[in-house]
Amino acid sequence: MPGRGWLARWPVIRQLTGEDGRSDAARSARTDALRPRTEEAGTVARSICPYCAVGCGQLVYVKDGEVTQIEGDPDSPISRGRLCPKGSASKQLVTHPGRQTQVLYRRPYGTGWERLDLDTAMEMIADRVARTRRETWEETHEGRVVRRTLGIASLGGATLDDEENYLMKKLYTALGAIQVENQARI
Amino acid sequence: MAERMGFFTDTSVCIGCKACEVACKEWNQIPDDGFVFEATSYDNTGMLGASTWRHVAFIEQSRPVLAGDDEGVDRWLMSSDVCKHCTHAACLDVCPTGALFRTEFDTVVVQADICNGCGYCVPACPYGVIDRREGDGRAWKCTMCYDRQLGGLEPACAKACPTDSIQFGPLDELRERAEERVTRLRADGNEEARLYGESPGDGVGGAGAFFLLLDEPEVYGLPPDPVVTTRDLPAMWRWAGAAALSAAGAVALAFLGPSRGGGRR
Amino acid sequence: MAECHPVGFQWVMEAKARGAKVFHVDPRFTRTSALADRHLPIRAGSDIVLLGALIHHVLENELDFREYVLAYTNAATIVSEDFRDTEDLDGLFSGWDQEAATYDPRSWAYEPSGEQPPADQAEGGPRDAEAAGADTYGAGGPAAHPSPRTDPTLTHPRCVYQIVKRHFARYTPELVERLCGIPRDGFAELAEAVTANSGRERTTAWVYSVGWTQHTVGAQYIRTASILQLLLGNMGRPGGGILALRGHASIQGSTDIPTLFNILPGYLDMPHAERHGGLDHYLEVEGGTTGFWGNRRSYVVSLLKAWWGEAATEENDFCFGHLPRMTGDHGHYTTVMGQIDGTVKGYFVVGENPAVGSSGGRAQRLGLANLDWLVVRDLTLVETATFWLDGPELETGELRTEDIGTEVFFLPAASHVEKEGTFTNTQRLLQWREKALDPPGDCRSELWFYHHLGKLLRQRMTDDEIDRPVRELTWDYPEHGVHREPSAEAVLREINGVGPDGRALSNSTQLRPDGSTACGCWIYCGVYADEVNQAARRRPGREQSAVAPEWGWAWPANRRILYNRASADPEGNPWSERKAYVWWDAGRGEWTGQDVPDCEIGKPPGYEPPEGARAQAALAGTDPFIMQSDGKGWLYVPAGLVDGPLPAHYEPHESPVANPLYAQQANPARRTYHRPESPYNAPGGRFPYVLTTYRLTEHHTAGGMSRPLAYLAELQPELFCEVSPQLAGQLGLANGGWATIVTSRAVVEARVLVTGRMRPLRVEGRVVHQVGLPYHWGWGGGGLVTGDVANDLMPLVLDPNVYIQEGKAMTCDVRPGRRPRGRAALDLLERYRHG
């Protein structure tokens, strides 16, 4: 605390000057400076819990490119600011050390992972989709036009956004891939 | 000092989801408490401790159900335990460094930058709440989210609680609400409903965090009639003083008789 | 509900505090039971008996809401004299084809009022049976005459009311006691509460989850509840309904805008090679011309315009030919068999973990091991990405890493806070998420992945005819940010649709069949009304009515309760003041109320459709179920379901009990896979116990989003099985010890939790023990806690309407102690399979 030397701040001295040794005199400088860390957030994003389908509102506090807190949005008429244990663990979901942030590649018959940069991976995947599509293209089936491939399939989770599902269905359908499924079937 | 704030945990609406445990850990950045399957109903947390500031207890009670002759669980009690923030707090009384102090909200908080890990608060607590964290060496417990309160926010556990089993607010209001609730439950035939820790007349002068229970406290792992140990401290000092004097007297007695050493003359 | 939707359960507690009586029907005493007024333990797989008995109770005692039933349901409709009930045919409905193992549903129709379509084109016919066509009828597609013959006295022996009454005559409280294991006083209490709390002044709601859907008669479970709720007048009214609690943030959205093989956005049928030719023929056979489905052409054409833009013209059928054709079942489990058989070469797994999360995990993994290439996108290295490195089949020696040729790409995904977009929650509410920060490292959104993959693929397309659909695809979404993230709002706007003026549409009624409008998903039309992202609306709940219409946006047209016209009586007045919701304002000559009325706003209650009217114009002012071709709630389903017009109790595919009602043991139309990778349990004593699986509050599905989180993992650290003290005593299982659960698919070990919450049930005079198993664990997946895969135990047998597996009721054996390892595990399996 500026203006006061360690001696003046020494609780025993403060006790002598009449401060309560069980409360005021015992307080440290750190305690005096305490505030909720959410007050330091640079931005607060209005989000929705990614677990079940109740759709509880979440507020995501970010400071210097780090999520510092995720908690319920009291404005939500659905959740009224409350969250279950999973929703309450959302910050850990997005920040836990076990999260993968690098592309990994396992070559056929390989015994371990290899690194790959994202662009290369995208090109390789595009090559395989194009090739497999051609190799397995089915123009007709039992004499009827089908214009499809049964060589490419997709299984999606149900934590994807509507917009994402839309692009998936649109692209797959244009490619003629029909074995497109998601968690809703499971 | 601002109005006294507290927790009222109404176990009759607790669904045992443990959101309080997780929300508490997320906010206070508490380490995990180990991954042990306890086989005690759905409770794998065990008890409050240095790294567990909210603990949900699960108690399965069996009676013959409906007309069925075979016994089965018909009552599954769940209750979220927490530091009681006593009016007369033993941990605060015995803390030699002033790390534990009473806040303007009349809650009891450990200052992590002061605590030197003497461990005295641990056996002093009549509820077995506060504990020393191995490796870290300091004592930890619920702060009723002191930092959040300083910003006008409610504690993380109370905010998260899906069914409002954990209520936070001015203690006086909570006590009124609790009285109404217990009266209504009793009226609805729930004879066993009772309040625990709300009475200023109890052994700790009333708890800042009190509970509505549906069975005896010890069933939930709570002491039935806790008393702050320092209530007897004056007596203790008197007995110790007597012992000190007796010791001095006894030693003096032992020196009666002639000096054989030939002291400096 | 308290277990899996805790925050939603707060409203049940609110209702309870206001005097609502809460029943919980579940094989186990769960955290929901603990807070309910009464828990009714039921044998998994017997719910139709319970619900049927409630219907029986209502009809026997004439407790139905007669005025509602007469006006709003098809109770009075006369059914074809060709129809035969399960009561007549010992468990089969008329039209069963033993060869094809499918029904010809034509005899189920209403009294003929026109010539019938040929069998192979009838909705619910054999072709649908292969293609899960019934999915689309969930929205009420199939044709039925708008004004069929009726008998308002409900006395005609062939009127729906009498047929339903006869059908459920044998579903008695005694049967409930015998088959469900629910004592009579328990049933009596439930029946009394349900009927006493229905009618003008009160409503009763039913809430279900996959405990009702994951059965070989799953769709019929919901149907049974629908019949009960319609009879009691609990549909389309506040506090009523049948509420599906879905388990994933946007699983509703992934069905509305389906990544599903058999439907297109907005529950439009995927074209079928045999059933459909060009667009006209498709529309002709696709259901009725009356009700709002009568505008189907507008929906389809607008979708095609959204996808192929300029290229889609009147002349070329709006590129309808660009759509690939189905020829049968292309569902998840059939696809897996295709992988094992080598027809499926490449596989995208996106935010999903079939190696642990799907039934018959072994078959899943054998399929993965037989692919050319696999792309896995997720937050952590889920088991599906690492099966080749540490899968269970390596331990048993069935697979060797160096023999697995699958090329695997793992791409890290962005989390829900690192991208913007909408989730559609369980009540059809779209809520927009703001992006909080950029994803770390190589993490990207699925939106990013598919947008850029699409661009790369278009670069690889030739002038070849087969490449036209991709070449001509509209694929020009604005990008922003360092990662060139496509604009999710631009995509949402495309989904919403635009009019001839290029401005965002505000309602699906604006869609046109002439190609002048484009709309990616007709039921979502209006989410971007007035060029405003309506899903992003965040007016605080406390500042608006309980309906909270200004928070997010619900499809369709921001309606919060579907078919809410039924909340008013035929004259348009609320059934009661307590239950007033929407009503006809004669003065203003329009419908009004707390919610967006679910009917044409200006259509008076007295409106009678002229002969030959089409679409909504063909519905009377008293018809609330506007998606149905006759505007009525269907107690009896004349077309659309592949396993019968009425629900009948069939035992699960694997059951320790013989069906006492019919010679037909299980649903005859159920879909089975007779494959060595996933055999079925032989009936009889070898698998004496009922096994059911479920979730815990502390975890999420297969654990990919919960096991790696310390704060969740520590709360439920190990796979455990719940057994009754009685069963534990019999088998010598010790609380906290180990048990091994066996089916002919797998051997799984779990810690033992002996609990009185599992209760032996008296079924058919003998004691049936049920074993409970949460399914959150796997061998890896970046989990801080790991365990055996419960889903490996499950059989691959599906509901024939929607192809969902029977995961909630099967048979098993239980042994004390840990499971054998390696080869020994396979030997044990062999002994169980062949004894």
Add this chain to the structure above:
Amino acid sequence: MTRERAVVPEAEFRSYYGRPVLKPPVWHEPHMPTYLYLGGMSGASSAIAVMARLTGRPRLDRTARVAAAAGASLGAALLAAELGRPERFLNMLRIFKPTSPMSVGSWILAAQSGLSAAAMTGDLTGVLPAAGDAALLATGVTGPLTATYTAVLVADTAVPAWHEAYRELPFLFAGSAMAAAGAIAMLGTPRAHAGPARAVAALGAATETVAGEVMERRLGFVGEPYRTGRAGRLLRAARALTVGGGLLAVVAGRSRALTALAGVALTAGSLCTRFGILEAGRASAADPKYTVVPQRRRLDAASTPAPDGDDLHAGRLTHDAGSDSDGPHAAHLTRDAGS
């Protein structure tokens, strides 16, 4: 496995899966008990030194001064080592808190170690002997306090076996301290000069033994941990060593061997006492029955017309609980609950 029954018999003692209600003391061995020994030894040694000085026994005076200084500083070091954050040892003097025996004790110990060090230095170096003697006289006050405050330290906890014993513990500790100090003094002083030391030792042994007896009698059920398990074994050993050592001390003047024997026995006895007391506290806190049964009885009694909360009342009830056959019965039930 469900522990609860519909109808709970009065006698049945209920708990949460047999888990402790209290947290056992976290203090480590040997730090804490050894400190208790050293503190006591230092305190009583100061008293001996003062008397020796006043009665002109320089040899005994010197030994006792050294013992007092060594005990205090060694004890302080052990206390610091015991802390979870030793570098924050000085926080003990951050505040003065009358409600905290450890705070009060820290100031006492600070004084005791400072003064006894000064007293010793003065005597050994002969520099400013007057100041040394003044410091010595001051230890005449801090010494006995150092020897007894530790009893309040352990008694002022929720641990039933400690708290309920707050009357006798100070005497038991004082006795143990005198025995320890007497033992060191007789070992470190020529026999001819050690007469008072032997007397102090004998008196201490007697005091400790009597206090212990009275305590265990009065505590009854709550005192069980002092009689059972590891604590029981340690305290029985302590009893034997102390009584034996005390008797020997009376006659130890006759030979070096007897002196050595008595001194070692008393030292060992005092150490065993401290280890035993600490262990008993741990056991008392670890078993919920010692927490629940007395409190439950108190409540039941309170519900019948009787003054509530009064500790004497509580003590008597606790005793009842012990002499009551429900005690062991209850324990049995607890284990059922746990399994």
